[in-house]
Amino acid sequence: MxxxxxxxxxxxxxxxxxxxxxxxxxxxxxxxxADAVVAHLRREELVGGYAAxxxxxxxxxxxxSSLARxxxxxxxxxxxxxxxxxxxxxxVSRLRPAAPRVLLGRTExxxxxxxxxRLARRDGLELVVLDDDAHxxxxVAHLRRELDRGDVGMVALTHxxxxxxxxQPAAEVGRACRAAGVPFVxxxxxxxxxxxxDVQELGCDVLVGTGRKFLRGPRxxxxxxxxxxxxxxxEPELSERRSPARDAGEGRARLLESWETGVAARLGxxxxxxxxxxxxxxxxxxxxxxxxxxxxxxxxxxxxxxxxDRGLVRCGIVTFSxxxxxxxxxQAHLAGQRITVSTAPLPPPAAEQVLDPAPxxxxxxxxxxxxxxxxxxxxxxxxxxxx
Ligand SMILES: Cc1ncc(COP(=O)(O)O)c(C=O)c1O
Numbered sequence: 001m002x003x004x005x006x007x008x009x010x011x012x013x014x015x016x017x018x019x020x021x022x023x024x025x026x027x028x029x030x031x032x033x034a035d036a037v038v039a040h041l042r043r044e045e046l047v048g049g050y051a052a053x054x055x056x057x058x059x060x061x062x063x064x065s066s067l068a069r070x071x072x073x074x075x076x077x078x079x080x081x082x083x084x085x086x087x088x089x090x091x092v093s094r095l096r097p098a099a100p101r102v103l104l105g106r107t108e109x110x111x112x113x114x115x116x117x118r119l120a121r122r123d124g125l126e127l128v129v130l131d132d133d134a135h136x137x138x139x140v141a142h143l144r145r146e147l148d149r150g151d152v153g154m155v156a157l158t159h160x161x162x163x164x165x166x167x168q169p170a171a172e173v174g175r176a177c178r179a180a181g182v183p184f185v186x187x188x189x190x191x192x193x194x195x196x197x198d199v200q201e202l203g204c205d206v207l208v209g210t211g212r213k214f215l216r217g218p219r220x221x222x223x224x225x226x227x228x229x230x231x232x233x234x235e236p237e238l239s240e241r242r243s244p245a246r247d248a249g250e251g252r253a254r255l256l257e258s259w260e261t262g263v264a265a266r267l268g269x270x271x272x273x274x275x276x277x278x279x280x281x282x283x284x285x286x287x288x289x290x291x292x293x294x295x296x297x298x299x300x301x302x303x304x305x306x307x308x309d310r311g312l313v314r315c316g317i318v319t320f321s322x323x324x325x326x327x328x329x330x331q332a333h334l335a336g337q338r339i340t341v342s343t344a345p346l347p348p349p350a351a352e353q354v355l356d357p358a359p360x361x362x363x364x365x366x367x368x369x370x371x372x373x374x375x376x377x378x379x380x381x382x383x384x385x386x387x
Contacts, residue, residue: 001280001283002283002287003279003283003284003287003372005287005372005373005375008030008279008372008373009373009375011030011031011032012028012029012030012031012373013028013031014028014029015028015373017338018338018339018340019338019339019340019374019378019381019382020340020371020374021339021340021341021368021369021370021374021378021382022340022341022342022367022368022369023193023194023213023214023216023316023369023370023371024162024190024213024214024316024317024342024344024367024369025213025342025367025369026212026213026219027193027212027213027214027215027216027371028216028371028373029216029217029218029268029272030216030272030275032271032275033216033217033218033268033271033272033275034218034268036264036267036268036270036271037218037264037265037267037268038264040052040056040263040264040267041264043055043056044263044264049263052263053263056263056267059267059270060263060266060267060270061075062270063080063266063267063269063270063273064076064078064080066270066273066274066277067080067223067225067269067270067273068225069273069277070192070197070273070276070277070281071188071192071197071198071199071207071209071225072197072198072199072200072201073199073207073225074228075251076228076231076251076252076253077225077226077227077228077231077253078223078224078225078253079223079224079226079253079254079255079256079257080221080222080223080257080261080266080269081222081223081224081256081257081258082220082221082222082258082261082262083210083220083222084109084187084189084208084209084210084222085109085111085112086222087208087210087222087223087224087256088109088111088112088115088185088187088208088224089111089112089115090224090256091185091206091208091224091226091234091256092112092115092116092119092154092156092185092206093115093119094233094234094256095154095183095206095226095230095233095234096119096123096153096233097119097123097125097153097154097183098153099150099151099152099153099182100124100125100126100151100153101125101126101127101128101146101149101151101152101153102116102119102120102125102126102127102128102152102153102154102155102156103128103129103130103143103146103147103152103154103155103156104116104127104128104129104130104155104156104157104354105129105130105132105138105156105157105158105168106129106130106132106136106138106347106348106349106351106354107138107157107158107160107161107164107166107168107347108156108157108158108187108354109158109161109162109187109189110345110357112156112158112187113354113355113357114357116156117355125153127355128146129351129354129355130142130143130146135166135310135311135312136164136166136310136311136347137166137167137168137169137310137311137312138157138168138169138173140169140172140173140176143155143173143176144176147176147177147179147180147182148180152180152182153182153183154182154183154184154185155173155177155182155183155184155185156185156187157170157173157184157185157186157187158186158187158189158190159186159187159188159190159191159195160188160190160191160194160195160315160317161190161317161347162189162190162344162345162367163317163319163344163345163346163347163364163365163367164308164309164310164311164317164319164346164347165292165309165310165311165314165315165317165318165319166309166310166311166312166313166314166315166347167191167195167311167313167314167315169313170186170202170203170204171201171202171203173203174186174201174202174203174204175203177203177204177205178203183205183206183230184203184204184205184206185204185205185206185207185208186202186204186206186207186208187208188207188208188209189208189209189210189213189222190213190214190315190317191209191214191315192209192210192213192214192215193209193213193214193215193216193272193276193284194214194284194285194288194315194316194371195281195285195315196281196282196285197209197281199225199227204225204227205226205227205229205230206224206225206226206227206230207224207225208222208223208224208225209222209223209224210222211223211265211268211269211272214288214316214369214371215269215272215273215276216272216275216276216371217265217268217269217271217272217273218264218265218268218269218272219265220262220265221262221265221266221268221269223269224253224256225253226253226256231252231253232252234252234253234255234256279372283372284372287372288315288316288370288371288372289314289315289316291316291370291372291374291376291379292314292315292316292317292318292370293314294376294379295318295368295370295379295382295383296309296318298379298380298382298383299318299320299383299386301383302383302386302387304322304323304324304325304386305320305321305322305323305386306320306321306322306323307319307320308320308321308346308365316369316370316371317367317369318367318368318369318370319344319346319365319366319367320365320366320368321365321366322366322386327343327364327365327366328343330366330386331343331366333385334382334385334386337381337385339378339381339382339385341366341367341368341369341382342366342367342369343364343365343366343367344364344365344367345362345363345364345365346362346363346364346365348361348362348363368382
């Protein structure tokens with residue numbers, strides 16, 4: 001069923017104040033999400049954090065079931081953490097690759113690259129950046145050739161880059177990895193909430209998502225799925241000793257969590273996931289995609305604007321530059337007209353730049369990212385402000 005945009009906007013109080021085109025940065029929470037967070041903080045105020053958490057125990061457990069439904073996983077394969085970067089690092093550094101070469105795509109998130117570089121130094125791994133195809137997506141033929149060598153211990157891919165529209169062919173990558181028996185780690189921080197995700201279909205062993213972006217959850221929330229067959233390889237760390245019950249069985253993925261956490265934010269994340277499930281991942285994807293294409297059309301008609309988006313399949317992130325205007329000035333100009341966008345680096349064109357994600361190697365663009373609660377009128381406002 002198509003999304004009721006008026007209802008979605010009534011549920012999203014921030015839409016009354018500004019044109020928000022930054023769900024790739026941090027989206028607007030729907031009212032029920034903010035309410036869930038605030039209500040729990042009020043209980044903490046009255047009864048203290050431990051008692052409030054005990055009261056919410058069932059709802060807290062339900063957060064894992066909601067996340068599992070969102071991505072076709074099971075509650076025991078999910079851990080909830082405080083950021084996508086931390087979740088990715090926690091999972092990958094505890095699943096040591098069993099062979100020396102690690103493959104990654106050109107859209108890999110910079111923090112993941114830094115973690116891999118550290119692991120490479122520590123464990124003597126070789127990092128291999130895969131070629132792109134003509135559309136700016138990972139070249140699956142190159143991936144297969146590398147896998148055929150038989151010395152690949154892990155493949156890492158960022159599904160949608162922080163600064164780009166391309167949706168990587170993750171399911172194809174997953175099939176190749178499964179056939180080769182190589183663990184596949186998918187960073188879905190920019191795709192969770194805007195695209196349907198199913199870990200079985202994607203063939204990934206680890207999937208990481210973050211709460212505040214297209215999922216519309218509160219800040220300080222993220223999650224990771226680790227496929228059941230890999231859970232035994234997760235070694236407990238000292239800080240987790242305080243929770244021995246997590247050491248075995250169904251909830252083993254939770255070994256990746258720290259004992260202390262923001263309970264209110266977790267409840268907000270669960271509510272945000274339920275909200276996305278109620279609307280339906282497919283209708284969300286369809287509306288986001290249509291709005292983004294519509295925005296690209298408007299921007300392409302402006303002579304001083306260059307749209308950078310690549311990809312055979314494209315998502316809700318639209319990247320562009322304005323001639324002779326630095327991206328941060330464009331962002332500030334738009335902010336002055338109550339239009340919220342952000343800036344982000346485009347995926348680097350050369351393999352060396354992927355492995356050395358320093359600012360001087362980056363081309364930064366303006367990033368406008370749409371969500372289902374945005375309207376064509378808001379896109380007109382952006383185009384008018386730019387022209
Ligand atoms: C593709 C991608 N992966 C990972 C992250 C990290 O998520 P977090 O900011 O929650 O650590 C981001 C954040 O921008 C991202 O764009």
